[in-house]
Amino acid sequence: MALRQAASSAASSAASSPAAGPLSEDVAAQTGSGEELAGPVLQLAPDITADPLSEELAGPVSQLAPDITADADAQLTPDTKKEIVTAAASDSKGDVDVQTDTTLGKTTSDLDTGKSSASAGAADSTPEGPAPPSAVGSGRFPLEKRLGKGCFGEVWAGTDSRTNAQVAVKLEPKETGPDALPSSLNNEYELMHELKTPALQQGFTDVFYFGKQDGFVYLVMEFLSTSLRDCLDECGGKFNVRTTALLGEQLVRRFQYLHSKAIIHRDVKPENFMMGVGSRAHVCHLIDFGLSEKYFVEGRHLLSAKDTLTGTARYSSINAHSYAQSRRDDLEAVGHMLVFMLKGTLPWIDLPAETDDEELQLIHNMKRKSKARELCVGLPDEFGDFLHASRSLGYRERPDYTVLRGMFLKVQQGVESATGSPVQEHQLEYIGAVNPDSLEKMDPWVELEQPDDGNTGLCFCFKAKRNTTT
Numbered sequence: 001m002a003l004r005q006a007a008s009s010a011a012s013s014a015a016s017s018p019a020a021g022p023l024s025e026d027v028a029a030q031t032g033s034g035e036e037l038a039g040p041v042l043q044l045a046p047d048i049t050a051d052p053l054s055e056e057l058a059g060p061v062s063q064l065a066p067d068i069t070a071d072a073d074a075q076l077t078p079d080t081k082k083e084i085v086t087a088a089a090s091d092s093k094g095d096v097d098v099q100t101d102t103t104l105g106k107t108t109s110d111l112d113t114g115k116s117s118a119s120a121g122a123a124d125s126t127p128e129g130p131a132p133p134s135a136v137g138s139g140r141f142p143l144e145k146r147l148g149k150g151c152f153g154e155v156w157a158g159t160d161s162r163t164n165a166q167v168a169v170k171l172e173p174k175e176t177g178p179d180a181l182p183s184s185l186n187n188e189y190e191l192m193h194e195l196k197t198p199a200l201q202q203g204f205t206d207v208f209y210f211g212k213q214d215g216f217v218y219l220v221m222e223f224l225s226t227s228l229r230d231c232l233d234e235c236g237g238k239f240n241v242r243t244t245a246l247l248g249e250q251l252v253r254r255f256q257y258l259h260s261k262a263i264i265h266r267d268v269k270p271e272n273f274m275m276g277v278g279s280r281a282h283v284c285h286l287i288d289f290g291l292s293e294k295y296f297v298e299g300r301h302l303l304s305a306k307d308t309l310t311g312t313a314r315y316s317s318i319n320a321h322s323y324a325q326s327r328r329d330d331l332e333a334v335g336h337m338l339v340f341m342l343k344g345t346l347p348w349i350d351l352p353a354e355t356d357d358e359e360l361q362l363i364h365n366m367k368r369k370s371k372a373r374e375l376c377v378g379l380p381d382e383f384g385d386f387l388h389a390s391r392s393l394g395y396r397e398r399p400d401y402t403v404l405r406g407m408f409l410k411v412q413q414g415v416e417s418a419t420g421s422p423v424q425e426h427q428l429e430y431i432g433a434v435n436p437d438s439l440e441k442m443d444p445w446v447e448l449e450q451p452d453d454g455n456t457g458l459c460f461c462f463k464a465k466r467n468t469t470t
């Protein structure tokens with residue numbers, strides 16, 4: 001019900017807003033990005049059937065593609081998605097203010113604890129809502145164990161019964177009926193698919209299948225091992241400098257690639273990074289594109305606009321509390337997360353507040369007071385340099401990923417000098433004894449072209465404004 005209200009109000013706001021100038025541009029931008037998101041869906045079927053795991057799925061996939069394109073989800077725009085985030089959270093919390101709840105977004109539970117809702121406790125507890133099917137993909141992927149549960153859905157471990165390969169299946173309940181609204185899983189699938197085109201990159205998750213069944217939408221993807229949150233817990237809540245510098249270097253690679261595809265993540269937190277399995281046990285994967293969106297559309301960077309927080313308050317950038325996000329905000333959040341990993345805390349954790357709104361305000365104020373280099377006192381200088389550099393970027397400014405990566409290489413050199421032994425790329429403290437020859441080598445560093453490289457034109461594309469009149 002709330003979902004419907006949010007979407008229709010977003011639609012009516014776009015259609016009937018009396019504002020001239022920028023707002024009419026907003027509508028144009030919204031339409032443009034919707035079309036862009038709809039595009040890739042049409043290309044899915046050939047790609048999926050070409051995928052080795054999905055070859056056998058030619059039947060179901062050919063039925064899926066029309067189903068997906070016929071679905072309202074194909075028209076999902078990032079800002080419609082935000083409305084859905086709001087509405088879904090409203091549903092779970094009862095009678096809440098839309099604006100406020102959008103602020104907390106998917107991260108309501110993260111505000112207090114910074115912890116993933118995918119804790120062991122949650123995974124073991126009885127699920128609320130409809131039970132997911134016992135298998136998806138026409139029975140091909142039996143679901144075996146729930147791995148995580150968030151505001152919107154669940155992630156299950158399963159098996160591909162044809163190959164015996166382990167897979168992970170992310171499911172969300174789907175609204176039915178003529179007014180049914182899209183799930184954010186469609187958007188996530190489209191982005192994951194785009195990220196593996198033309199080739200899957202190290203540190204990104206392969207995605208095999210997207211479908212609908214028994215009142216759920218689901219995607220089937222490569223199975224990964226443990227999240228950085230779990231790794232942190234294993235290590236007593238903190239990582240050493242070597243581990244953090246190795247991770248920092250990998251994360252710059254992930255964001256360089258993500259941003260090169262014109263996508264920002266918007267929900268950086270340890271729960272959204274997962275280590276790989278087998279020969280990729282040392283590769284840190286960026287997951288969960290449920291809040292991700294395009295920042296560069298039709299050859300132009302979106303313009304800055306006021307906005308409320310999307311993401312996780314504990315790690316988010318200062319500007320994300322009040323403005324639309326861009327590349328710099330992903331990187332600043334990485335900086336906050338790395339400090340958290342090294343120190344086990346941040347100054348804005350556990351501030352006493354009566355309400356969520358008040359806590360958000362206190363967090364924002366404390367972040368503003370905490371200068372980058374002061375936050376990093378006691379750590380190698382480069383962590384403060386990284387945070388300072390990301391906080392200094394302009395909204396549309398292109399980050400220099402090579403320079404940022406160099407900061408973590410310098411920390412590694414410092415560790416080498418201090419210990420007298422070389423730092424190896426697999427030496428993450430939570431990885432036990434392993435034969436380095438059994439592990440994939442890290443890809444060589446390549447500077448990737450960003451969408452605005454060579455683009456000197458003025459930007460007139462306005463950020464689609466969220467409707468706040470609901």
Ligand SMILES: Nc1ncnc2c1ncn2[C@@H]1O[C@H](COP(=O)(O)OP(=O)(O)O)[C@@H](O)[C@H]1O
Binds near residue numbers: 147149150271274
């Ligand atoms: N590919 C995967 N393999 C194994 N576990 C996964 C995978 N993807 C997600 N998970 C588990 O499910 C949790 C939630 O997944 P995520 O995509 O972040 O969903 P949410 O949108 O609910 O946060 C993760 O923190 C992780 O524990």
Ligand SMILES: [Mg+2]
Binds near residue numbers: 150271272288
């Ligand atoms: Mg997540």
